[in-house]
Amino acid sequence: MVRSALVLFAATVAATNLERQAGYGTTPNKPLVDSKKLQESITEDALSQKAEELEQAAYSTAQRNRVFSSEGHLNTLDFIEGYLDTVSDYYTYRRQPFEALYSQSSGNFSAGGTTYTPIIFEYSPSGSATAPLVVVANEGCSAEDYPAEVADNIALIIRGTCEFGLKSALAGAAGAVGAVIYNNAPGYISGGTLSPPPRPEGEYVPTAGISQENGTALLERLNGGEEIEGMLGVESIIENRTTYNIIADTKGGDPNNILVLGGHSDSVYAGPGINDDGSGIIGILETAIQLAAYTTNQAVRFAFWSAEEFGLLGSEYYVANLSPEENQKIRLYLNFDMIASPNFVYALYDGDGSAFNISGPPGSAEAEEFFANWFKEQGLATTETDFDGRSDYGPFLDAGIPAGGVFTGAEELKTEEEVALFGGEAGVAYDINYHQAGDNYTNLNFEAFVTNTKAIAAAVAEYSTSFDSLPPRNATAARVKARGVHAHPHEKRQRAKHIRHTHDCGKTPKVAI
Structure with missing residues (x-):
């Protein structure tokens, strides 16, 4: 019995060694990945x-x-x-269930006699408002950018620097009844999310997005002293739903x-x-x-x-x-x-x-x-x-x-x-x-x-x-952000500055969003 056990043990070790030569824990009849x-x-x-x-x-x-x-x-x-x-x-695979807050929104926006085709941000609450437009200072990323006049009115905000949700929440905290965000680059905002509420800065208000061209035209009229009444309407479904990741492992x-x-x-x-x-x-x-x-x-x-x-x-x-x-x-x-x-x-x-x-x-x-x-x-x-x-x-x-x-x-x-x-x-x-x-x-x-x-x-x-080309994992390491940068999904945009050429070893960027 002892001899049989030793023979079995030796055979197992040999099989394991063959397996490792072909790849860790894998069948030896397949070649190592080429x-x-x-x-x-x-x-x-x-x-x-x-x-x-x-x-x-x-x-x-x-x-x-x-x-x-x-x-x-x-x-x-x-x-x-x-x-x-x-x-x-x-492979083995599994569905990983989780609860996610779903949002489906539609709406309309008109101002100064013109009807626009806005995008409505995910997680924008339902609501309607008819009120004057009020320009928000800078990029609407701090409470100080929202003048007292924005209370009970619709905030007009340029896109940039901070996430859409912060702008909407700050507008709500300032007493606005709605927010319209216009693009900071030519064309329309191609959709976006306020991200699931709540936010510590305040509650969201009905929030729509329009093009840079439409936004700057409204801004010029407002800066010229004209009062422009806006009509903003949003209908939203916001509810928790179960959904699934799929995770597949070799x-x-x-x-x-x-x-x-x-x-x-x-x-x-x-x-x-x-x-x-x-x-x-x-x-x-x-x-x-x-x-x-x-x-x-x-x-x-x-x-x-x-x-x-x-x-x-x-x-x-x-x-x-x-x-x-x-x-x-x-x-x-x-x-x-x-x-x-x-x-x-x-x-x-x-x-x-x-x-x-x-x-x-x-x-x-x-x-x-x-x-x-x-x-x-x-x-x-x-x-x-x-x-x-x-x-x-x-x-x-x-x-x-x-x-x-x-x-x-x-x-x-x-x-x-x-x-x-x-x-x-x-x-x-x-x-x-x-x-x-x-x-x-x-x-x-x-x-x-x-x-x-x-x-x-x-x-x-x-x-x-092999992971030999990578440094060891550092349990405390995380991404290092430039000071003052706050990134958020579907929000920031900035133009690339350099290009990496095929025969150039210089570093270069593309689109930052």
Whole structure:
């Protein structure tokens, strides 16, 4: 019996050693992940098929969207899980339920005899008001910006510097009966959220958004001494709903050293969101499917966040519920939100802070460098976008987890300098369909889609093999913000200042939002 036990023990050790040679805790009959082959396995046909299927998930419903908790979003979850089921021997996955405050709003605004087509911010309360417009000083980011005259009237506020919700709350605290925020760049505000209430500054008031052109025209008339009466009406549904993240983990790889990739599975109410963020979740899903042909040394987690469009609620919930031990196991988070914009740029998150003076925790700079080098090897230029908290990387940075990723741009206008590097059309938004009904399959740019998904595959191959290029996790590290900067999802915008050329080692930014 003793001899038999020793033989069995020796056989087990030998099998374990073979297993580790092929990859930590994985079956030895699969090769260790090969970066070149994994990238080559990414095809336009596969991405195209999934994009069409995701569009159908939205278009098969009356609302034709994938807003969280809707029928279209439940279809999206089934779509993701259906593909994960095809590689069920390689992954375990679960739905992570959480409660999120849902908001659906519509409304109208007119002033001085002109009827506008406003956007109504998520979480704006219902209400109607007919009252004079009063100009708020500066950017409406402090209580002192709201004059006494704003009480019982409608506040007219320029966008910028601070989040929409703060402006609405301060307007409410000053006694305003409504707020109208106009864009600080040409065109309309392409949607946004006040974020779930309550806020310590005050209660929200009915809040709408209009274009820069309309706002400045009203401002000029008011500054000229004219009194302009506004009529603002908002109807909102605001209620708690249950929704779900999907978390998929490789069965193999070191569970104490985890690479996490994520994108958001929900759209806005206005459209199907096939670029925002259908492209991101399809990119990581296709990479997950192709990765199943290989073993990995490190564990890989693919996350599909819900309710991002309502203030990063899914990723916030996930990170907030990580134990300190589980937090430390995550060596790197990579975010992919909009990777197929029709008038694209290749923008990398500014992990080292050299472009926007907001750096991520240690490891973020190395992630940026990895993507910069990969694009350079493909003969492609890149630019940078800042860590402003606009997408699901924000909660990870705040929790001290290094992050990176790629982004192809939203509603900002493409510059002549960017056209010279990336092609496309100057003076046109990176995605003219951002947060609109036109964000569908037809308007995806498959050149960017395929390239960025291959970049995802390259990153997965790199970090699922080894984290040696990253510094050790620091339990106290978090993103370092420039003094005075307060970032918030879907709010700040600022223009890029530099571009990274293929043969230039200079650091450079893209769109900060």
